[in-house]
Amino acid sequence: MKHKDVEQKIYEEFNQKKPEIFQSILEQCPKMNEAKVRNSIWDRMRVLFHRRSFTYSFTAIVVFAVLFFAVIGVGPNQNPSVYxxxxxxxxxxxxxxxxxxxxxxxxxxxxxxxxxxxxxxxxxxxxxxxxxxxxxxxxxxxxxxxxxxxxxxxxxxxxxxxxxxxxxxxxxxxxxxxxxxxxxxxxxxxxxxxxxxxxxxxxxxxxxxxxxxxxxxxxxxxxxxxxxxxxxxxxxxxxxxxxxxxxxxxxxxxxxGNASDLEIISQATIYENIRTYLNLEESDVVEYDLELEQEDGLMVYEVEIVTIAFEYTVIVDAKQGTILKTTSEAIDDAEDPSDDYDDPIYDNILSEEEILELVLQELGLTQSLVQDLDFDLDEENGIAFYDIAFVYNGQEYELSVNAETGFIFSNSNDEDGYEYDDEEDEEEYDNEEESDSLGEDSIVDEEVLVEDTKIDEEALVEDTEIDEEVLVDDTEIDEEVLAEDVEMDEDAEFPENALTVEEISILLEEELEIDLSLTVDLEFNQEIESGVAYYQVGFYYDDQEYEIEVNALSGEIYINSQE
Amino acid sequence: MHSNYNKETLNISDKLMKRVSNYDARAFEQLYNQASGAVFGLAMSIVGNQADAEDIVQNTFISIYEKISSYKPQGKAMAWIFTITRNHAYMLLRNKEKHTHIDLDDLYDIGTDNTVVEDTYKENITKLLLSELKDDERQIVTMHAMSNIKHKDIAKIMDMPLSTVLSKYRRSLEKLRNVLEVNEYET
Incomplete structure (x- = not known):
């Protein structure tokens, strides 16, 4: 019997024995009844939705109509209805x-x-x-x-x-x-x-x-x-x-318009910081790519830097500049197609040729005009996909494509896409304004933009300084951690009043909503750094690798990575 | 065994609380259906008898209705409701104490049926809670079992260090589990 089973018994028994006294409570809450005439449209539409199944018979249509008018209150002397x-x-x-x-x-x-x-x-x-x-x-x-x-x-x-x-x-x-x-x-x-x-x-x-x-x-x-x-x-x-x-x-x-990116660190700054973090000279870098993504509800940059010997992938918090994850792979390994693709996720994928054929057909492009074609197979949240880049008639295309179905998730060059609607829509909305005020607006906007640009540059200079410091700190910490759990605080004793491994497990199960007994390679390591005691916890769960740090006293949880 | 026991479904959303604050009777009923078991359980774990626990449920929901405008939506509706429940429970105990001196651990009228046979006693987890655990242990275990509230929030409600709450929770569940397993083995 597990703890959860005991809790379930408690839950079931109290719910079984609880009193059914809602009506008597409601009678003592007079304002609740007044609210019934002002239900929101969500509730009304939900009622209508549930009635929809009745609409296939004449009787049901009558019932539906009666209910409809009763619920939304249409009629000359009724409250106004939501249109x-x-x-x-x-x-x-x-x-x-x-x-x-x-x-x-x-x-x-x-x-x-x-x-x-x-x-x-x-x-x-x-x-x-x-x-x-x-x-x-x-x-x-x-x-x-x-x-x-x-x-x-x-x-x-x-x-x-x-x-x-x-x-x-x-x-x-x-x-x-x-x-x-x-x-x-x-x-x-x-x-x-x-x-x-x-x-x-x-x-x-x-x-x-x-x-x-x-x-x-x-x-x-x-x-x-x-x-x-x-x-x-x-x-x-x-x-x-x-x-x-x-x-x-x-x-x-x-x-x-465009979403404000003032809270986001610029790509140039991020790239420079990452290069510094990886101890790479500009001349070491063969190619690099940055993409703004989201991960675990955070805006992040996925930065790929390729040198002669290694391919690095770094995930960086796009607002704080904090490095969340770093992986590197020797180029020889990266080129070995059998290397990483043993995962069952890749079992049913289409070949690069098949995918290219599907994609070009979808986009109405001719294969013979495709240049600088590049494929990159990856997976995210259990779905295998190809990142495909090529040049066609001088235009650069960057696509993300489902590797099993050929469905195009995103296409940087899709004129029906979100980004491309922008100018067209702005024109459409602007045309509704008077031309005089448009002229004024344009002047104002230009001035504002000039000011904004100045502010941006200053902010960026500050950002760069701060971020470099942050990154340097991170680098030092990482190197020390890599140097096998470090000279720092090595004599310090783990506090006696620290939470136990079992207590940490309870917190983790609660926070991550997982059952730790179903994890693989579960490891707890006690660490002390800068006087702060914490547990480093690592495990595999549901095909994902977790690395987590938990403050040994406060129980605060920091997720380092979830791959 | 626990296919239908999912912590996520025990969540009381701020959206529901917002609807209650707009005096939406259906939302209030939904809140009652979702939270009354937890309120009743916590009340039982403090006062130990069905009749008083039912009064506390009633008073708690009337207080929710009266004080809903003071609820701050921070995703912790159940913690707020538990705080109200505890206040009512202790108020009731204080009123009782004024009239007669009662040792709280002797107070519990375990069930309404005095002719409970031993086998039924073993299967009744409410009675196990009351007989095996101390007052604060009962509250911690009940709050955690009946809702998706987290230990750090329980620690705040109980005004205890997180480590104390965690160790009491773990020890209490161990005790209950051992007794339940022995009972299962015997039957």
């Missing part, structure tokens, strides 16, 4: 329910930040554009939107699809105007808001808004290598950066 829904996510997350004339009839605050934004504002009965003006203004005033976090997710649903598009265009233009008036280069991601059960379930499970859940699910639909929970942890601005970096083709998702 459109506008969800706004920055970090504050809120939903406006609108009537047929786009007046606000309900405001749903999804988080504490939304409370701060709304404050004492009473938006009921106000036009949606006035409400958006006030809300975005408040977000700017409260620092939620700035040149560092400039992305806004605007999700809209309406009974009338054409009207939905009108709302998107109108509100996007309003948001962009407010932001440019505050010298902020904003970026608005727009999407159609569907009320789907899986998005609702995800929102409920991860405690995010339905709108963000829908965007996350759209990304997963395109790129199955991504993990829902990781994407959900990203901010709206980080998601925007990721979408731009990947150039995904997402249904019903567009954007204006």
């Amino acid at each position: 459109s829904v506008v969800a706004i996510d920055v970090n504050p997350s809120l939903v406006l329910e609108l009537d047929e004339e786009d007046k606000v009839i309900n405001v749903i605050k999804n988080n504490e930040d939304a409370n701060i934004i709304i404050g004492d504002m009473d938006l009921i009965g106000v036009d949606s554009d006035v409400a958006i003006n006030a809300l975005i203004g408040s977000m700017v005033a409260n620092g939620y939107i700035s040149n560092f976090t400039n992305s806004i997710l605007l999700s809209v649903r309406s009974e009338d699809d054409l009207h939905k598009d009108e709302i998107i265009n109108k509100l996007t233009a309003i948001i962009n105007n407010i932001l440019s008036g505050s010298s902020i280069n904003g970026s608005v991601i727009t999407q159609t808001l569907n009320v789907e059960q899986d998005a609702e379930d995800l929102a409920e499970r991860l405690d995010i808004s339905e709108a963000k859940a829908e965007l996350v699910l759209r990304i997963i639909q395109i790129d199955s290598r991504m993990i829902v929970d990781d994407l959900a942890r990203l901010s709206i601005n980080d998601l925007n950066l990721l979408l731009e970096a990947k150039n995904y083709v997402l249904d019903d998702v567009k954007h204006t």
Whole structure:
């Protein structure tokens, strides 16, 4: 019998014996009953969704119609019904329910930040554009939107699809105007808001808004290598950066402007820092490549540096500059195709020739015009994929392709992709503005950009200095660790009041939601560094290698790597 | 055995709490369905009898309704609810103590049926909790078993060092496991 079995017995018994007294509690909570007339559109749509199965019979249609009108309250003397829904996510997350004339009839605050934004504002009965003006203004005033976090997710649903598009265009233009008036280069991601059960379930499970859940699910639909929970942890601005970096083709998702990368360290700085970290001279480097990715809910750079002898892959936190993982492989080994591909993940992959044929067919390109073709086989979250790079008619293509199916996850050159929508959409939205104000806006924007550039350069110089220090520190630590658990603190004794291995195991199982008894090669090492006692824990679980450090006194967990 | 016991499903989301704060009766009912077992379990582990534990469940949910606007969404709804439950439980015990002097470990009226036969006693984990564990051990084990709350949050609720909570938790589960295994062997 395991601890979990004992806990399950406790859980089952208390739930079996608990009192069923909800109705008597409810009777003592008078405000709860008032709320029933103001259920959100999510609840109404959920009810409708569940009724849908009845629509195949005439009787059911009648029942459906009666329920529909009863639930959403359509009728001359009823409360106004929800015609459109506008969800706004920055970090504050809120939903406006609108009537047929786009007046606000309900405001749903999804988080504490939304409370701060709304404050004492009473938006009921106000036009949606006035409400958006006030809300975005408040977000700017409260620092939620700035040149560092400039992305806004605007999700809209309406009974009338054409009207939905009108709302998107109108509100996007309003948001962009407010932001440019505050010298902020904003970026608005727009999407159609569907009320789907899986998005609702995800929102409920991860405690995010339905709108963000829908965007996350759209990304997963395109790129199955991504993990829902990781994407959900990203901010709206980080998601925007990721979408731009990947150039995904997402249904019903567009954007204006560009996500702010001011929190992200520049590629040039990262490259220089990594080169220093690896003790490589510029002349040692045969080629290198940097890609902005997400990993475990963090924005990271995956840096590949190739020298004559080695191929290095370094994962770096794109905001902090901290090195998260370093691997190196001798070039001879790297060229041996049998070396790394024993994993069953690679059992059913297509050959490079087969993949190329599929990809070129999909893109309508001719094989004879392909130049500088390069394949790289890799896996992520259990899915094998090829990174394919080539030049075609002078244009560079970088593709990520499912190695089993040939499905193109991302294509840097796809003109239907997220990044490529940008200019076209901006024109479309700008055309709705008056030409005079456009002229003024352009001048203002240019000035702002010049200022921004100056700030950026200064910030980057600072970043570089800080990062180099951080990296140098890391290098020293790594080297020392590699030098077999070090001279540092070697005489220090592990504290008596430290958590035991069993207690650390409980914390790890809880934090990682895994059963340590199912791990392979589980190792605990006691370490003391700079006076801090910690456990270094390593194991394999579900085909992944974990390296974790746990503070031996506080139980704080640091995940070094999860491969 | 534990196919349907999943810690993730025990999570009370801030989204649900937000809906409760908007006085959504269905959300309140959902919260009751999800959390009342945990509230009842913790109450039982403190006061030790069904009738008082039921009162505490009622008072806790009315307090949730009254104080929901003060809940700060930090993903720790269950910790907040457990704190309210403990307050009500200790308030009830204090009121009882005013009227009569009671040794808390003698207080427990284990079940409502006085004719419990020994075999039933062995199978009843509530009784095992009450007979084998001390007050703080019962609370730690119950809070952890009934929700997805983490040990560091239990340590905050109980105002104890994390290491103490972890060692009490581990020792308590060992005790319960040993007794349960012996009982299983005997039957």
